[in-house]
Amino acid sequence: xxxxxxxxxxxxxxxxxxxxxxxxxxxxxxxxxxxxxxxxxxxxxxxxxxxxxxxxxxxxxxxxxxxxxxxxxxxxxxxxxxxxxxxxxxxxxxxxxxxxxxxxxxxxxxxxxxxxxxxxxxxxxxxxxxxxxx
Amino acid sequence: xxxxxxxxxxxxxxxxxxxxxxxxxxxxxxxxxxxxxxxxxxxxxxxxxxxxxxxxxxxxxxxxxxxxxxxxxxxxxxxxxxxxxxxxxxxxxxxxxxxxxxxxxxxxxxxxxxxxxxxxxxxxxxxxxxxxxx
DNA sequence: ATGCTTGCAAACGGTTTGCACGTGT
DNA sequence: ACACGTGCAAACCGTTTGCAAGCAT
Numbered sequence: 067x068x069x070x071x072x073x074x075x076x077x078x079x080x081x082x083x084x085x086x087x088x089x090x091x092x093x094x095x096x097x098x099x100x101x102x103x104x105x106x107x108x109x110x111x112x113x114x115x116x117x118x119x120x121x122x123x124x125x126x127x128x129x130x131x132x133x134x135x136x137x138x139x140x141x142x143x144x145x146x147x148x149x150x151x152x153x154x155x156x157x158x159x160x161x162x163x164x165x166x167x168x169x170x171x172x173x174x175x176x177x178x179x180x181x182x183x184x185x186x187x188x189x190x191x192x193x194x195x196x197x198x199x200x
Numbered sequence: 201x202x203x204x205x206x207x208x209x210x211x212x213x214x215x216x217x218x219x220x221x222x223x224x225x226x227x228x229x230x231x232x233x234x235x236x237x238x239x240x241x242x243x244x245x246x247x248x249x250x251x252x253x254x255x256x257x258x259x260x261x262x263x264x265x266x267x268x269x270x271x272x273x274x275x276x277x278x279x280x281x282x283x284x285x286x287x288x289x290x291x292x293x294x295x296x297x298x299x300x301x302x303x304x305x306x307x308x309x310x311x312x313x314x315x316x317x318x319x320x321x322x323x324x325x326x327x328x329x330x331x332x333x334x
Numbered sequence: 335a336t337g338c339t340t341g342c343a344a345a346c347g348g349t350t351t352g353c354a355c356g357t358g359t
Numbered sequence: 360a361c362a363c364g365t366g367c368a369a370a371c372c373g374t375t376t377g378c379a380a381g382c383a384t
Contacts, residue, residue: 116341140271185330192326196319250366
């Protein structure tokens, strides 16, 4: 897996360094991780890295279109690898679980709404806060 | 207008104090204001209040269902009076303008999606980031 | 050799909190 | 009078930044 990753980084104009490769690897295994979570993962795997580096790398990845940043909670952001497969999120208010989904009806409707108001849709964020039905 | 406001506060278990009345008044005139903006509005109208008070009052208002808090930008929150008329927002990425809208098709669809996944929709946030069509 | 990367610690910006004082009921 | 509300300054927490040292090309 590492060879491809290396190439991706270089295409993005980023030198393939250990911190970047390791962070990429963590992102491949878990979704919706915070900078802090990624940092702790690295530390607990005995890879000594600075939290600042994690933030810097994540920002670079975001600018390169490699990851997507979400702010489900106002207080902190989470990151996920950009699989170029757009989806939205559902967050369970009890468990904190995050479910991904995609709905074509809503997607189209959003564009129509923007257009109706004289705008072009460039992005959107939609989060459904839900509770499990018992 | 102040009489009603006074009553609203008391029903929420909040004493009707000057800071609260003034903040309420500002919220009645402008939508999507940040704590800082409300604070500066007060100061520039020669009403000396602490920024901490503004935050405290806004939080109390939010808990009382009097205002709604939004995080369009990850860095800061904005507040609007809860007119009990649900709507979503469109943010122009160029000008920062905020447009409110309501779409029944999307609303219904969101509930269907939640249900389809075994959840009940308790809330949602949807922001469309748009650009003016020239 | 060069310029991008990194770690550290300090700074940042929005928000919250402890405390002593002030105010509505 | 009493509990609640307030201002101030300090603390907080996630995130960013300046700097000197380190590494990829």
